[in-house]
Amino acid sequence: MSAVAETNSESLLVVNNIEVIYDHVILVLKGVSLEVMEGGVVALLGANGAGKSTTLKAISNLLGAERGDVTKGTITFKGEDVHSLTPNELVRRGVIQVMEGRHCFEHLTVEENLLTGAYTRKDGRKGISDDLELVYQYFPRLKERRTSQAGYTSGGEQQMLAVGRALMARPTVILLDEPSMGLAPQLVEEIFEIVKRLNEAEGVTFLLAEQNTTMALRYANYGYILENGRVVMDGEASALAENEDVKEFYLGVSGEGRRSFRNVKAYRRRKRWLS
Amino acid sequence: MAFDIFLLEVIISGLMTGVMYALVALGFVLIFKASGIFNFAQGVMALFAALALYDFLAEDGWFFAVFGFTLPVWLAIPATGLIMVVLAWVIERTVLRFMVKQNEIILFMATIGLAFVLEGLGDILFGSDVKPLDIGIPQGASDWLLDNFNLYIEQLEIFAAGTAAVLVVVLAIFFQRTRIGRALRAVADDHQAALSVGVSLDKIWVIVWSVSGIVALVAGIMWGSKSGVQFSLSLIALKALPVLILGGFTSVPGAIVGGLIIGVGEKLAEVYIGPMVGGAIENWFAYMLALAFLLFRPQGLFGERIIERV
Numbered sequence: 014m015s016a017v018a019e020t021n022s023e024s025l026l027v028v029n030n031i032e033v034i035y036d037h038v039i040l041v042l043k044g045v046s047l048e049v050m051e052g053g054v055v056a057l058l059g060a061n062g063a064g065k066s067t068t069l070k071a072i073s074n075l076l077g078a079e080r081g082d083v084t085k086g087t088i089t090f091k092g093e094d095v096h097s098l099t100p101n102e103l104v105r106r107g108v109i110q111v112m113e114g115r116h117c118f119e120h121l122t123v124e125e126n127l128l129t130g131a132y133t134r135k136d137g138r139k140g141i142s143d144d145l146e147l148v149y150q151y152f153p154r155l156k157e158r159r160t161s162q163a164g165y166t167s168g169g170e171q172q173m174l175a176v177g178r179a180l181m182a183r184p185t186v187i188l189l190d191e192p193s194m195g196l197a198p199q200l201v202e203e204i205f206e207i208v209k210r211l212n213e214a215e216g217v218t219f220l221l222a223e224q225n226t227t228m229a230l231r232y233a234n235y236g237y238i239l240e241n242g243r244v245v246m247d248g249e250a251s252a253l254a255e256n257e258d259v260k261e262f263y264l265g266v267s268g269e270g271r272r273s274f275r276n277v278k279a280y281r282r283r284k285r286w287l288s
Numbered sequence: 289m290a291f292d293i294f295l296l297e298v299i300i301s302g303l304m305t306g307v308m309y310a311l312v313a314l315g316f317v318l319i320f321k322a323s324g325i326f327n328f329a330q331g332v333m334a335l336f337a338a339l340a341l342y343d344f345l346a347e348d349g350w351f352f353a354v355f356g357f358t359l360p361v362w363l364a365i366p367a368t369g370l371i372m373v374v375l376a377w378v379i380e381r382t383v384l385r386f387m388v389k390q391n392e393i394i395l396f397m398a399t400i401g402l403a404f405v406l407e408g409l410g411d412i413l414f415g416s417d418v419k420p421l422d423i424g425i426p427q428g429a430s431d432w433l434l435d436n437f438n439l440y441i442e443q444l445e446i447f448a449a450g451t452a453a454v455l456v457v458v459l460a461i462f463f464q465r466t467r468i469g470r471a472l473r474a475v476a477d478d479h480q481a482a483l484s485v486g487v488s489l490d491k492i493w494v495i496v497w498s499v500s501g502i503v504a505l506v507a508g509i510m511w512g513s514k515s516g517v518q519f520s521l522s523l524i525a526l527k528a529l530p531v532l533i534l535g536g537f538t539s540v541p542g543a544i545v546g547g548l549i550i551g552v553g554e555k556l557a558e559v560y561i562g563p564m565v566g567g568a569i570e571n572w573f574a575y576m577l578a579l580a581f582l583l584f585r586p587q588g589l590f591g592e593r594i595i596e597r598v
Contacts, residue, residue, distance in 0.1 A: 100488075
């Protein structure tokens with residue numbers, strides 16, 4: 014099991030042993046710890062229901078709207094405890110989440126969607142319109158569709174819009190939940206390329222939850238693997254990509270040749286027990 | 289020729305009544321747009337506003353009893369507006385805050401409860417007798433129209449129409465052009481997403497209830513001036529329902545046009561079809577029209593298209 018992340022001087026976001034309970038009874042996270050370095054791209058991997066989204070929502074505190082509660086552990090951002098802040102305050106401080114399934118404002122135009130991202134900003138029109146241009150530079154497709162209602166744009170465009178909207182808040186870290194969901198492989202790659210460019214050129218830190226392990230490990234520099242609300246493995250992305258167990262369970266390739274799927278469940282259970 | 293004048297009068301008076309309906313419907317639209325709640329208490333809010341306004345103006349009110357003087361109209365209206373804002377804040381703190389995560393039907397039930405509480409409060413504070421509200425809107429028919437065009441139209445109704453027009457323009461600018469207005473529309477589309485970009489829902493709800501409280505005040509003033517401030521005022525909320533179905537629950541222009549159609553429609557029906565069926569069509573015509581609309585165009589005339597990507 015992973016050790017509690019050590020607090021490092023450069024770490025931007027530290028989640029320490031948090032437990033999340035929904036509806037006062039359903040225990041979803043059972044002690045998740047992770048650490049995001051300033052300027053890093055960190056991947057949070059795992060199957061459906063492993064607790065990836067919940068971890069992100071615990072950080073951005075969108076849990077509150079879903080009757081979820083962080084009952085144990087701490088979350089610190091830039092060294093300050095942030096776990097009781099509202100999403101509004103978190104966005105002001107530079108933590109913003111792009112939710113799973115895009116969640117664009119359907120009846121607002123593309124441009125209005127982007128402007129809504131700047132809701133918490135107080136630095137005046139000039140700064141906001143500059144950033145609008147910047148977002149259009151990264152996502153030229155959004156510029157073409159600036160006046161159409163977001164509800165009528167394609168899935169890929171909506172994902173771009175969701176990321177662009179988050180950018181408008183001038184965030185330090187973007188919590189990106191499942192950007193590849195329901196998108197064609199080529200589009201997934203396009204989105205990840207933009208994430209990389211944003212990370213390198215604009216210095217935005219990313220914590221992304223992904224089921225597409227191959228893609229995520231290619232673009233991230235560190236990864237955590239969640240299973241049943243626990244971190245079961247973590248390491249440099251390149252090391253994870255080379256790890257035999259990860260290869261087998263998440264990347265669908267195994268060094269030991271083909272194996273019958275009939276035994277896979279029992280085998281997995283045994284493996285997990287050993288890890 | 290005389291017949292045409294009569295028809296014109298019927299239509300115009302229908303339009304004016306329609307404007308009055310529209311004023312009430314507007315308040316519904318605002319809250320529904322921003323929170324998906326059908327605010328059953330909207331009619332009572334109009335009543336409450338009118339009662340409070342009367343209290344500031346009249347010598348038999350609380351205000352006079354406590355301070356020994358009454359407020360002039362130009363001060364009493366903003367003061368009542370302030371009361372509506374405070375009311376919105378109190379409602380958010382005591383009711384909505386605890387309901388945010390609940391189902392819409394539960395919120396609807398909460399507003400029904402709110403309607404009863406407000407009505408009771410109004411009764412306890414201000415008494416249940418009919419109060420004449422006079423804020424200086426000229427009464428009676430417009431002499432100018434009567435002399436020049438031989439038309440009989442109430443000045444109050446012209447005044448109400450003008451006020452409604454101004455109100456709609458102001459609201460449209462607010463919703464389309466301002467940061468808060470945009471945030472309101474964003475919240476209407478997707479609560480969670482709005483939350484995720486840092487829109488604070490508590491604040492938005494206070495704002496939207498305040499705005500609709502002020503719209504309720506305008507409606508209360510108009511209806512109060514027309515027929516006195518009385519508790520049956522809260523029932524005009526029921527007339528707003530078909531207006532909303534016609535115009536669409538989410539559209540400000542829809543509320544206006546819907547109101548006008550209902551107003552004109554029921555007057556025309558009363559005059560031309562009424563005698564055939566023994567009258568009183570005015571009471572149910574609006575609902576029949578709404579029913580027809582539900583069958584053929586459920587989102588209303590101006591309702592937001594239900595976006596479905598296939």
